[in-house]
Amino acid sequence: MAVIRNVEQDEHIEQLWYMKEQGETSLDFLKKAMKRDFDARIIEELFLRGLVERSAGVATIKLTADGEARARQLIRAHRLAERLIVDVLGGADVEEIACEFEHTVSLELVNGICTLLGHPKECPHGMPIPEGECCRQATKSALSFIIPLSDIKLGESARIAYINCKNDQQIHKLEGLCIRPGVVVKLHQNYPTYVIECEGASIALDQEVVSHISVWKNFKGAEGTDEPKAADHKNKAGGLKRFFKAFFKSPSIK
Ligand SMILES: [Zn+2]
Ligand SMILES: [Zn+2]
Structure with a gap:
């Protein structure tokens, strides 16, 4: 299980992905975007790990192919978590949970959630969710809710x-x-x-x-009528909620 561990490095990598989405490569931009969280030592670590490349002269920085692969996993987990929280759990603390989720979740679980959610293409803010192996292999699955x-x-x-x-x-x-x-x-x-x-x-x-x-899927109306049974949706969401919560150890996630 590929569990992502270094939270500070991940935060820098993610910000570099957002910059890539905006066509930005300036180190200054990164500093401004991250404010107090920006840490030059982390950039050094990422550089030594081959995850970022930079040019001193014009002060630009961007992810290498390895860095992008890592960022894609993080962003994918984050945006799928948002989708799950907003659509399924009806939750409000989207950012807090999604941020925690992306660092603790395994690749397999992310793909599982993606499949349950029917391989959504965008987060609730309309930002693209990077494709995973599951999306490429099977666009439809018997497992999808x-x-x-x-x-x-x-x-x-x-x-x-x-x-x-x-x-x-x-x-x-x-x-x-x-x-x-x-x-x-x-x-x-x-x-x-x-x-x-x-x-x-x-x-x-x-x-x-x-x-x-x-x-x-499989939404059942009440017997003999076309009236939907609210409980059906609730049960399904409840099952998914328990499934989701089971993967969190943190007591801060309600
Ligand atoms: Zn979003
Ligand atoms: Zn998928």
Whole structure:
């Protein structure tokens, strides 16, 4: 199990990944971004370990290929943890838990969580989650709790888990239609356009919009009615919550 240990080094590596996402390589930028957490000795350690490369003359710094591999693991764990906390656990202390999570979690567990969550592509802030082995091998898995809306059968209901969408206009449109995480939708038609029922209204959506919506799998309505059973969602989330908590030793995680 590849457990990540050196928290200070990891924090610097992560910040360098954020800089890479912004196209930044200036050492000054890193110092400003990290404020008091910046530590020149850590940079030295990372350099000696071959995780960063720098140029003294113009004071730039960036991750080497090894450094990037390490950063990818950390960022992936962090953003998947956010997804899990926000969508599944309904928690508020996203940053605190996600930060702790990324340093304590094994690669295998990260892949397991990714699979359960249906291999999400973005964190709740819309930042990309780096792909893992699990995402490349199997886009769909019997283990997933969460699946694309387009995968449910006609006539089936499902509760929305999350919406991965960068386009503000689309998000506003969906919000205007009351299509948001937590609500139950029913799939009426999937060709030539999608028609779903949401809070009593029939709504036509094109495939592109539908592709951003993920739902809880095997959502069962109450017997003989289309009314969703709240307990079903709760049980599932509860199971996942216990699963998740079992991997934490820290008493600070509630
Ligand atoms: Zn995020
Ligand atoms: Zn995955």
